[in-house]
Amino acid sequence: MASAPPPSPVSSGRRPSPRIAQYKRTWFFLRRNTLALVGLGILIFLIAMALYALTLPIPWNQMDGYCGVHLPGCTYVCTTPPSPPGPNCYAVNQNFPSFIPPTLSTAGGTLTAGQLPLGSLSQTPYSQIYYNTLSGILRGADWSLVIAFSIVVSGALIGLMVGAIAGFWGGAVDEALMRLVDIFLSIPVILFVIITVSVFSQFTIPGLSPFSSRMLLLILAFIVVWWPFYARIVRGQVLVVREQKYVEAARASGAKKGRIVARHVIPNSVYPVFIQMSLDVGTVPLLVGALAFLGFNLFGLSSSEVLPEWGSLSAFSVNQFDAVFGACSVGVCVLPWWQILFPGLMLFLFAISVNFFADGLRDALDPRLRR
Amino acid sequence: MTAISRPPTSAVERSVPSASSASPEALASAPTPIRDVNEVLVLKDLRTFFFTYDGVVRAIDGVSFKIRRGETLGLVGETGCGKSVTAFSITRLIPDPPGRILEGEIWYRGANMLWGLEREASYRVNPRTQQIKIKRRFRRIKEANDRMAAVRGSGIGMIFQEPSQAMNPIFSVGDQVGEALLLHRGVEIIDSLLAAKPDAEGIRPAIDAIVAAHAAKTPGELRATTRRLGEIVGSPSIATQAYYLARGAEGGSAGDLATDIERSIRRLKLSGLERNYLAHRRRLMVLDRQRNREYMEEMRAQATRGSTRAAIQRRRRTERYSHFYYGLWGFRSRVGRALKNEMFWRVVAHLEGVTIANPVQVARGYPHELSGGMLQRVMIAMALCAEPDLLIADEPTTALDVTIQAQILELMRDLKDRVGTAIMLITHDLAIIAEVADRVCVMYAGQIVETGLVRDIFSRPLHPYAQGLLASIPRLDQPDKELASIPGSVPNLIHPPEGCRFHPRCPYAMPICKEKRPPTTVEGPGHTVACFLYEGPVAAD
Numbered sequence: 001m002a003s004a005p006p007p008s009p010v011s012s013g014r015r016p017s018p019r020i021a022q023y024k025r026t027w028f029f030l031r032r033n034t035l036a037l038v039g040l041g042i043l044i045f046l047i048a049m050a051l052y053a054l055t056l057p058i059p060w061n062q063m064d065g066y067c068g069v070h071l072p073g074c075t076y077v078c079t080t081p082p083s084p085p086g087p088n089c090y091a092v093n094q095n096f097p098s099f100i101p102p103t104l105s106t107a108g109g110t111l112t113a114g115q116l117p118l119g120s121l122s123q124t125p126y127s128q129i130y131y132n133t134l135s136g137i138l139r140g141a142d143w144s145l146v147i148a149f150s151i152v153v154s155g156a157l158i159g160l161m162v163g164a165i166a167g168f169w170g171g172a173v174d175e176a177l178m179r180l181v182d183i184f185l186s187i188p189v190i191l192f193v194i195i196t197v198s199v200f201s202q203f204t205i206p207g208l209s210p211f212s213s214r215m216l217l218l219i220l221a222f223i224v225v226w227w228p229f230y231a232r233i234v235r236g237q238v239l240v241v242r243e244q245k246y247v248e249a250a251r252a253s254g255a256k257k258g259r260i261v262a263r264h265v266i267p268n269s270v271y272p273v274f275i276q277m278s279l280d281v282g283t284v285p286l287l288v289g290a291l292a293f294l295g296f297n298l299f300g301l302s303s304s305e306v307l308p309e310w311g312s313l314s315a316f317s318v319n320q321f322d323a324v325f326g327a328c329s330v331g332v333c334v335l336p337w338w339q340i341l342f343p344g345l346m347l348f349l350f351a352i353s354v355n356f357f358a359d360g361l362r363d364a365l366d367p368r369l370r371r
Numbered sequence: 372m373t374a375i376s377r378p379p380t381s382a383v384e385r386s387v388p389s390a391s392s393a394s395p396e397a398l399a400s401a402p403t404p405i406r407d408v409n410e411v412l413v414l415k416d417l418r419t420f421f422f423t424y425d426g427v428v429r430a431i432d433g434v435s436f437k438i439r440r441g442e443t444l445g446l447v448g449e450t451g452c453g454k455s456v457t458a459f460s461i462t463r464l465i466p467d468p469p470g471r472i473l474e475g476e477i478w479y480r481g482a483n484m485l486w487g488l489e490r491e492a493s494y495r496v497n498p499r500t501q502q503i504k505i506k507r508r509f510r511r512i513k514e515a516n517d518r519m520a521a522v523r524g525s526g527i528g529m530i531f532q533e534p535s536q537a538m539n540p541i542f543s544v545g546d547q548v549g550e551a552l553l554l555h556r557g558v559e560i561i562d563s564l565l566a567a568k569p570d571a572e573g574i575r576p577a578i579d580a581i582v583a584a585h586a587a588k589t590p591g592e593l594r595a596t597t598r599r600l601g602e603i604v605g606s607p608s609i610a611t612q613a614y615y616l617a618r619g620a621e622g623g624s625a626g627d628l629a630t631d632i633e634r635s636i637r638r639l640k641l642s643g644l645e646r647n648y649l650a651h652r653r654r655l656m657v658l659d660r661q662r663n664r665e666y667m668e669e670m671r672a673q674a675t676r677g678s679t680r681a682a683i684q685r686r687r688r689t690e691r692y693s694h695f696y697y698g699l700w701g702f703r704s705r706v707g708r709a710l711k712n713e714m715f716w717r718v719v720a721h722l723e724g725v726t727i728a729n730p731v732q733v734a735r736g737y738p739h740e741l742s743g744g745m746l747q748r749v750m751i752a753m754a755l756c757a758e759p760d761l762l763i764a765d766e767p768t769t770a771l772d773v774t775i776q777a778q779i780l781e782l783m784r785d786l787k788d789r790v791g792t793a794i795m796l797i798t799h800d801l802a803i804i805a806e807v808a809d810r811v812c813v814m815y816a817g818q819i820v821e822t823g824l825v826r827d828i829f830s831r832p833l834h835p836y837a838q839g840l841l842a843s844i845p846r847l848d849q850p851d852k853e854l855a856s857i858p859g860s861v862p863n864l865i866h867p868p869e870g871c872r873f874h875p876r877c878p879y880a881m882p883i884c885k886e887k888r889p890p891t892t893v894e895g896p897g898h899t900v901a902c903f904l905y906e907g908p909v910a911a912d
Contacts, residue, residue, distance in 0.1 A: 252524070254522075264539050268539065
């Protein structure tokens with residue numbers, strides 16, 4: 001046997017690379033796309049955040065830092081005067097200091113934490129519920145991600161099935177399904193969700209807390225009005241793909257309908273859906289926020305609670321504007337912009353990271369777009 | 372040119388298809404409508420119309436021809452004369468609606484594939500507006516399509532004009548050819564996986580022999596030693612794999628090559644569970660094959676006795692569920708990978724068979740990475756991996772440049788000699804016909820105007836249309852001759868001319884041409900023509 005590597009007798013070039021697993025190949029192409037990597041990094045960060053929030057000791061619906069006005073070192077919240085410590089006061093969770101802008105540190109003086117009852121918002125102009133922004137954002141992570149992904153993914157799956165059937169079978173099936181889609185498209189999204197959740201909120205799913213079953217109801221209500229958009233996109237795409245030569249060629253080589261749909265039609269029609277999904281993932285939390293902004297108490301929250309979801313947190317703070325300006329009369333006049341900004345920023349980060357990542361993934365998966 | 376190696380399951384060894392696919396008693400009891408067993412396909416009086424809003428397009432109006440085993444039949448004519456519609460009618464790929472095959476017979480393997488055509492739809496003519504209303508019976512159409520699907524690919528293969536569009540852009544070439552391979556040759560692939568002996572005696576010396584042949588730079592010896600290894604292991608795909616590992620093993624040491632080959636042999640070791648799974652899949656494929664065979668038997672038997680449809684439907688039901696049940700298990704499993712690997716190397720062997728020089732790279736590539744000529748070879752490999760009796764090539768060289776055209780034609784001729792597949796070649800390029808075809812059918816406006824051996828048609832064209840076609844191409848022996856053209860253009864087939872459809876453009880038109888459709892007459896051995904200028908005996912069919 002030759003010890004030195006001999007040149008191959010008939011070799012036409014380099015050694016054929018071994019067959020690479022699909023996920024390795026996808027990662028190889030994804031790695032080159034900086035934006036996609038950034039998106040992936042942010043997404044992983046957000047998911048880690050959501051997982052961490054699950055481990056926090058306090059239940060989701062208790063805000064851990066109710067101070068009337070954010071004062072540095074605010075450690076107690078009391079429901080009635082006098083000042084702490086007293087039986088009507090409880091300690092503020094100090095695990096997560098809120099984002100208090102430095103300007104506020106001089107705002108104190110006339111108001112103390114002890115003067116702030118935690119009753120309804122409208123009772124006194126001095127009272128103000130400020131949730132602890134950092135912990136609110138942390139708490140908001142898990143529900144925001146769950147709501148956004150579950151609605152978009154299941155909506156897309158339903159839409160994909162309906163659209164593919166309608167587009168490929170055509171004729172009466174197409175007509176029937178597309179009219180059904182039209183009916184669903186005519187339903188106003190927010191109105192439908194409000195009505196559904198209000199009407200069915202009495203029923204709790206056994207094994208789930210009332211809050212969780214209402215959350216599930218919200219998600220289901222959103223899915224019902226969300227899939228028709230995908231069905232339309234997919235149908236349009238399938239109408240193009242089914243006329244392609246390769247579908248005809250597959251038929252000519254003996255493939256049956258099911259195989260053609262599964263192997264040729266659907267894989268070639270999913271990419272636009274992919275993009276639409278990545279856009280919708282950012283839209284859904286905003287719509288949930290719109291529900292909170294409109295002020296419908298769909299979740300039976302007490303007035304000191306806020307739905308731990310980024311859109312809702314943001315909207316909640318916007319709703320506090322008049323109360324805040326009411327407080328101006330006693331000398332503290334601060335717009336709590338950080339409470340609107342940071343949840344909104346998280347939403348923005350989430351939407352943009354999903355967008356970047358989905359775009360990069362599409363480029364990596366679609367062989368036509370690889371360079 | 373590289374030597375053409377045979378694909379692992381060579382078509383040369385296969386038995387006569389009609390005998391292998393039908394049980395003897397079915398053949399005995401059924402009447403034998405085929406007069407000549409060498410006739411692969413007999414078309415009789417085929418009529419395909421398109422019912423459009425503008426009116427009824429009489430795209431095919433009474434086409435009859437035969438294709439014999441191993442023969443190449445050229446179908447020529449101008450654009451829009453119904454060549455492609457004929458091909459699509461044969462495989463029942465006419466978009467329906469608007470198109471419908473109205474009547475005719477397509478005899479294939481002793482069965483009329485258009486059996487029960489008259490019950491698929493009913494036609495009613497509105498006496499006032501003369502519009503035709505069709506009532507389709509979709510259940511019957513679906514049944515007929517299912518019967519035809521059993522023949523497509525395995526019996527009648529097809530290759531298309533633009534190969535780059537005839538392949539799915541998002542799967543690799545190997546995946547797609549492998550899909551076709553699994554569809555038509557699945558049982559054999561699983562059999563060879565189950566029969567492989569990765570622990571056989573003498574594997575080590577065989578690998579050493581490969582390494583030695585590789586070191587000695589002798590390609591022939593390398594081929595022989597890898598083939599020997601394949602025989603020892605009992606898997607032809609291992610031979611291909613070892614051959615290409617050796618061919619590519621330039622940078623590595625000889626030890627690497629041996630390890631690589633050993634690794635690929637080790638992959639063939641399957642556990643009992645995996646073997647069970649493969650056996651299940653094989654059973655399903657056998658059921659599939661059996662069902663297709665039953666379809667054919669049903670078709671043959673239908674003329675004489677009742678249908679066996681109930682039995683077939685029962686079987687299909689069980690089959691559908693088991694597909695689902697066992698399909699989940701194999702998804703992304705180790706055995707699924709073994710199957711995929713086996714398929715990949717078989718694809719490589721098939722690509723080698725269509726003279727692709729670097730089949731491994733091509734199989735890993737995607738359609739958009741390959742040139743048109745390369746893709747057309749891949750398409751041919753895909754069509755031929757099912758070993759069809761008839762290959763319909765619908766303008767296979769139109770989208771290719773001339774040098775590639777020559778290679779593809781050479782390949783098709785070579786495959787015809789080697790595999791014995793009959794070819795129906797559709798083209799408007801007379802040069803290609805002269806090069807490849809044995810017999811020619813000249814089509815005009817949905818009818819066949821002249822049929823004959825290629826040399827008869829070229830040396831003595833009878834029909835004025837055929838004469839016009841031949842006069843319009845340059846000839847080497849008459850360089851100074853001005854090229855003639857046929858005046859006018861192909862008529863609108865919604866309102867075709869009465870009588871002979873060519874008469875408005877015919878230089879010899881007579882009064883009778885406007886009134887009657889000319890009969891097909893025999894003007895020589897195998898030479899028939901439909902024209903009033905000739906008065907030979909009327910052809911039998």
